[in-house]
Amino acid sequence: MSDVADASLAYAGVRRIEWADRSMPVLAQIRERFAAERPLDGLRIAACMHVTTETANLIRTLQAGGARVALAASNPLSTQDDTAAALAHEYGAEVYARAGTDREGYYRHIHQALEIDPDLVLDDGCDLVNILHTERTDLLDTVRAGCEQTTTGVIRLHQMAREGALRFPVVAVNDTDTKHMFDNRYGTGQSTLDGIIRATNTLLAGKTVVIAGFGYCGRGLAERARGMGARVVVTEIDPVKALDATLQGFEVRPMAEAARRGDVFITVTGNRDVIDGVHLAMMKDGAILANSGHFDVEIDVRALEELAVTVHRGVRPQADEYVLADGRRLVLLAEGRLVNLAAAEGHPAAVMDMSFADQALTCAWLAEAHATLAAGVHDVPQEIDTEVARLKLASMSVEIDVLTPEQDDYLRSWRLGS
Known part of the structure; x- marks a missing residue:
């Protein structure tokens, strides 16, 4: 089912994925919640993302929520072969990624990930969404919604939307405060x-x-x-x-x-x-x-x-x-x-913890809300952004103030002056 470079690297990949997981407490909490609530039960998710240890922990979280996940690499030079092997052979994901593959292999892998006939798609640069709209239009009727992780991808999606080409709703996860203010x-x-x-x-x-x-x-x-x-x-x-x-x-x-x-x-x-x-x-x-x-x-x-x-x-x-x-x-x-x-390992796991928490919670929201969204580019609901920030602060043992009832009333009223 998968196409990875070396299955024998799986054990080393598991160790690295677990190491990254130590710095991703928000995503770990969401994984526990997903395992209990199963908000993605029966859904098929195709993803085109950097195949790194941090992404692996997002995939594990989606699986805990009940999803079947197929992952293709969004950049051949960022693929970690041990992570790909671990996801395919230890965590049960379908993975199509090899470090350093050529352009033909890159696009072949995206096509292979789409063979699961996805309900939801996760993209990192809009290549997967682009292929759906150009070469795999036969799958468009089954795709309910998607998420985009990068500034570049969001730019491309807005252009598609302006031209009336985008056929399903895509949430710009990149534009949430807990993503672009910290990850970027x-x-x-x-x-x-x-x-x-x-x-x-x-x-x-x-x-x-x-x-x-x-x-x-x-x-x-x-x-x-x-x-x-x-x-x-x-x-x-x-x-x-x-x-x-x-x-x-x-x-x-x-x-x-x-x-x-x-x-x-x-x-x-x-x-x-x-x-x-x-x-x-x-x-x-x-x-x-x-x-x-x-x-x-x-x-x-x-x-x-x-x-x-x-x-x-x-x-x-x-x-x-x-x-x-x-x-x-x-x-x-x-x-x-x-x-x-x-040339390095990408963003530290501690900051990807927030970005991928946004992704996971948005996927769960889309599982229910997709039918209410028109084709186009949408924002992540504010409550998801706030929840991720709250969980991150709690994981860092940081406390903040809470409005008193009087303060809350003051902010909600236009009648009260100086």
């Missing part, structure tokens, strides 16, 4: 720098780090790079975000100017060709190029290949060196794919 900011901020440091062993202190995009991911990166002693330059197209970066003390410049100055470049925009051939031609010797946007289109790798006269593959793990005609060397990390998952 703290998770991406830490894990991206972790991947860059592992791949290059560079010292960030004293370096000029150019960050393309100042959404939640860019903010987290800028904060952490500055905390490690880097000079941070931000590039943006959004005046409000550029102003935000400026008032936080970051230098804001167009990429055409930043390209000449940067030592390390990190793209987190969700768009293509953010660093193009013109920018690459300006960069200084030894510049490091990394991407933490979902797809490998933010850095124009084809232009880099055309500029290079020599390419040294694997100068370090997940680092390729491109030598230009004048002898300058540019170092591309993780082939321009997600550096935090290809």
Whole structure:
């Protein structure tokens, strides 16, 4: 039923999954609740997500709720083969994922995951939803609803909805506060720098780090790079975000100017060709190029290949060196794919605890609410976001104040003045 690289890795995968589970107390509580209440009983869920230990604990939670789950990888370089083996051979999921598979294998795996005729879909970048609407339209009538985990995927879904192409409701889990405020900011901020440091062993202190995009991911990166002693330059197209970066003390410049100055470049925009051939031609010797946007289109790798006269593959793990005609060397990390998952282990489990708690509770809500939702992009109900935050605070032994009845009345009334 599954397609994984090596079944003998399953035991090692179980150990790593259980290690991650220690830092995911909210999801563990939801798993216990699901096992008792079975809110997903009989449902088939197809997922296209990063096959990591944290995702494995989400899959276990959905299974505890009664779901049959088929999982395909959303990025070949992020797949952990031991995790895939454990899910397939120890936890009873259907898994289609091999680290480093080619483009043909990537899409074949998504098609295989869809063979369960899903009732619900979970996506990480909108590729699975895209295939449903282009190549597997025969399954659209059976899909009740879905969830999307990434900024890039939500952008694509909104475009589908605007064009009237989206055939079922999809909940933008990415847009919940307990996802984008923490996963995107703290998770991406830490894990991206972790991947860059592992791949290059560079010292960030004293370096000029150019960050393309100042959404939640860019903010987290800028904060952490500055905390490690880097000079941070931000590039943006959004005046409000550029102003935000400026008032936080970051230098804001167009990429055409930043390209000449940067030592390390990190793209987190969700768009293509953010660093193009013109920018690459300006960069200084030894510049490091990394991407933490979902797809490998933010850095124009084809232009880099055309500029290079020599390419040294694997100068370090997940680092390729491109030598230009004048002898300058540019170092591309993780082939321009997600550096935090290809060169490191992705977000810490403690922050994915919230994101995947959002996913699990939203799936349970959709099991009942899907019939009331029109085709299109929907928000996660506020009560789910609040519940996840409450459970996370409790797991950290953090207490907060509670409104008195008088305070509650005051907030609810417009008649009371000063």
